[in-house]
Amino acid sequence: MLESIRKRLTLLFSGSFFLVLVLILIGVYVTNAQLLNRMELNQLKSVSDRDIFERIEHGEDHFIRNPIYFQLLDGSGNERYASLPPDVESKTLRRFLSSNDTTQQVEWDDRHFLLYQRSTEEGRLLLMKDISPTEDTLQRLIAVLAGIAVLATIVLTLVGYILAGRAVIPVQQAFDRQRRFTSDASHELRTPLTIVYSGIELLEAESLSNEGRTILEDVKAETAGMQYLVSDLLLLAREGQPSPKQEVDLSSLVQKTVERFQHAYSNRVIHASIMPDLRMKGDTHQLNRLLTVFLENALVYSDDVIDVSLEETTTERQLTIQDRGIGIASNQQTKIFERFYRGDHSRHGTGTGLGLSIAQSIAEQHGGTISIDSTLGEGTRFIIHFPTL
Known part of the structure; x- marks a missing residue:
């Protein structure tokens, strides 16, 4: 019974610690993911803030370095300038440009891209950045955090089992005292009850009035019940002891x-x-x-x-x-x-x-x-x- 209590306490301790740890690790991942994604987006916004039309018309389009790609559209939606990767999915870009979204993450050919668009006086600007290294970093972060969670679970389970063992010591001591008391009391009651029962059997051989015999039968029945109860208490006192x-x-x-x-x-x-x-x-x-x-x-x-x-x-x-x-x-x-x-x-x-x-x-x-x-x-x-x- 006490071992069962210890296992429950271990599950409670380790489960509580694990839940707190998981919440912390999720917070770490979400914070880092948001920070990295915000840095990528801020980089695209900083590029879009430049007077890109004028600089491209003067032949200065090299200020936008890979892995950032761009596309300039006029007011009619026709392409004026573009520097896109050769394997780009044009349908994905057209769908994004026709939407009301400012940013979107897309994936093709196992590469991740961040899209950003904004309107200008002369048309629409689309910027696209390869964020595959950032996604790889986040995937490695997930693997590291998962490893920490597994290792911490093992450690916390062992610590929880030790703490639970210490917590049940007073319970074990109280249980042992109760069991010794029940066992001692049962043993002490057995002898007088046996004597009383034997005396009743001797009295049954005597001539008694009807009322006296009825009383004697009641006393005998109650004594037998007491013997039965004492036997049950003794059996319960031995509960948990290996037989x-x-x-x-x-x-x-x-x-x-x-x-x-x-x-x-x-x-x-x-x-x-x-x-x-x-x-x-x-x-x-x-x-x-x-x-x-x-x-x-x-x-x-x-x-x-x-x-x-x-x-x-x-x-x-x-x-x-x-x-x-x-x-x-x-x-x-x-x-x-x-x-x-x-x-x-x-x-x-x-x-x-x-x-x-x-x-x-x-x-x-x-x-x-x-x-x-x-x-x-x-x-x-x-x-x-x-x-x-």
Whole structure:
């Protein structure tokens, strides 16, 4: 559980840092791109401000140096002077000149050009500059910034994992104290409860009045419930601690557990469909406890037939327990795995609210998950998904 918290904190820390970094890098790129494009445009504007017609007519057209090209048009749109590259796309230029745009970036033959036009007293002036070096610079800048982002992501993830580890230390300490307290309290309660239960069994052999026997039966039932609760608390106290796992014949375990319930509840019908020879790595006692929780719930909340099935798909083993009982409301289905959550038990026993929480913990320790499909008044189906390794 704490490792899961640490991973979430790592994702939160590194994600926040990465988002800030990406925003900074985007700002760097946009600022540089705007600066370079503004410099290119200012250069064209400075050229266009000269008295270009008069200087060209005097044969001084060499003051416009490559990679800046130009075209001078008279009032009728006819070309008077031009210095354009031989591979220029004339359609692109005519489309730009007929538009209302002052500037435009175009690309042909893997070269990038910046177009600029303005009206003059004697016609229209078009300037075109090869800005391929500027675009190459921006592409290299993108590559550099992407490399910085990747490297920073790795570093920030490692730093975030370290910081998250330090952040969960107090949580780990508090969790360990709580677990030790629960374990110690459970162990301490076991002995007196066993003594009380044994004393009740001895008293049952004595002659008692009807009222006394009724009281004794109530005390015995409550004591048995307390023993059950103490066992659940002890199991929860061990949550997260590694348990020895060995190869388990899951098919045999499910079959024997179902048979035990059929003998104990001879007035109930439990149908079993179990695929043979399904094995997995796990703890036999915990897996038995897992199935017991769902069978006990099915018997409490349903008076009809209970179906238990075990099958294997290409990706997982599915253990299904289905009843035809009262069902679970949709707004409670996300809460039933919380500790001590009981819902409405006014007509169906009491319970401690720990069973499903324990079942989920056991499933997670075996790499599994639990899904639920339930409809009020129709029944509930729990499916435990164990991965096939």
